[in-house]
Amino acid sequence: MCGIIGFIDRTKSRMDGSSIKVALSLMNERGSGDGAGYAAYGIYPEYADYYALHVFFDNLGESKKKVDELLEQWGIIVHQEEIPTTPQPGIKKVHTPWRYFFKPSEDLMAGKMASENDVxxxxxxxxxxxxxxxxxxxxxxxMGVFKASGWPEDVANFYRIEDYKGYIWLGHNRYPTNSPGWWGGAHPFNLLNWSVVHNGEITSYGTNQRYVEGYGYKCSLFTDTEVVAYLFDLLGRQHGLSYEMVVKALAPPFWDDIDRMPEKEAELNKAVRLTYGSALMNGPFAIVVGTENGIVGFTDRIKLRPLVVGENGNRLYISSEESAIRALDPEVKNVYTPRAGEPIIGRFIE
Structure with missing residues (x-):
């Protein structure tokens, strides 16, 4: 039932968050006021070489001290501050949003971790x-994620989303079904530069969870969408698969369809299904993923959740509804609905 939207300017021309706030708010009938959020890429150019860690703290005492100590075990905190917010009548501030700009240390990593991303x-x-x-x-x-329990316009105003400028934006209006409505359960879900907004239900969550936990990931945020971010990191970063291949693994063709494919295409799809059977996601879903190189949109293999695509010049839009796309860009061209399981990929122009 949730409302999702994603946008990329392929030339990395940045836009502020005011338009995506309006677009996401048009889909309020898809939410319940229990969660909304945004992800934006390109918003911290002055700290572009550092990891921007956004943290919810219940208090700034013992829990923050433990996070500080853990970060200092692995690297350097170059700057930290409370994320600026403005009180909103519709949002109860139950957590303090904080951000660190952090750089892992090669000396502290030596012999323990293979890369900064692993740290x-x-x-x-x-x-x-x-x-x-x-x-x-x-x-x-x-990049950064900004989310809370509330309606899209309240969450946007709370974080002053119009103050940020990005070349990729994601937005999500939540209607929780099988998990509680809390700040950490709002979308987007993020790990490193992977950010996920999702409409639907991952009925294979148990299998997918066990699969990623076998590689060291820990699912602790009480929602199925979390596992999608970890699957993209595992297959895309650790296994080095292309975005097209990641989607083929997560939403593969049915066996009957594979049997009707040309021989080489059938062999590839069989190999992917056999190799990544535990990564296959079942259930009704539509997903948009933000990455360091672009955005990816796709649906389940039957397309039980809507997804609409629009293009205008260097800009690509993916959303649950055409009206939200037209709110972002009234001049949008080439609006269409992709096939079930078809990856829609927007990459930056080199």
């Missing part, structure tokens, strides 16, 4: 699973 992934998993009163909800470079 940050470890920190996110450790804090979210084991530090009471702290949740890292955004951990990429030159």
């Amino acid at each position: 940050v992934t470890y920190i996110v998993m450790e804090v979210n699973a084991n530090v009471k009163g702290a949740t890292i909800f955004s951990s990429g470079k030159n």
Whole structure:
């Protein structure tokens, strides 16, 4: 039932968050006021080489001290501050949103972690699973997630979303079904530079959860969407698959369809299904993913949740509804609905 939207300017021309606030608010009938959020890429150019860690703290005492200590075990905090907010009548501020700009240290990593991304992934998993009163909800470079329990316009006003300028924007209006409405459960879900907004239900969550946990990920945020972010990180970053191949693994063709394919195409799809059977996602869903190189949109193999695409010059839009796209860009061209399981990919122009 949720409303989702994603936008990319392929030339990295940035726009502020005022338009996506309006677009997402047009889909309020898809939400319940229990959660909304935004992700924006390109918003921290002055700290572009550092990981921007956004954290919900229940208090700024013991839990923050533990996070500070963990970060200092692995690197340097170059700057930290409370994320600026403005009180809203529709939002009860139950957490303090905080941000760190963090750089892992090669000396501290030596012999322990293979890459900076591995360090940050470890920190996110450790804090979210084991530090009471702290949740890292955004951990990429030159990007950030802003979310809370509330309606889209209230969450946008709370975070002053119009003050940020990005070349990729994601938005989500939540209608929770099988999980509670809380700040950490609002979308987008993020790990490193992967951010996910999702409409629907991942009925294969148990299988998918066990699969990613076998690779060291910890699902601790009480919602099925969390596992989608970890699947993209595992297949896209650790296994090096293209976006097209990741989608083929997560939403593959049915066996009957594979049997009717040309031989080479059938062999590829069989290999993907056999290799990544535990990553296959069942259930009704439409998903948009933000990445460091662009955006990816796709649906389940039957398309039980809507997804609409629009293009205008260098800009690509993906949403639950055409009206939201036209609110972002009244001059949008080439509006269409993709096929079930078809990946819609927007990449930056080199």
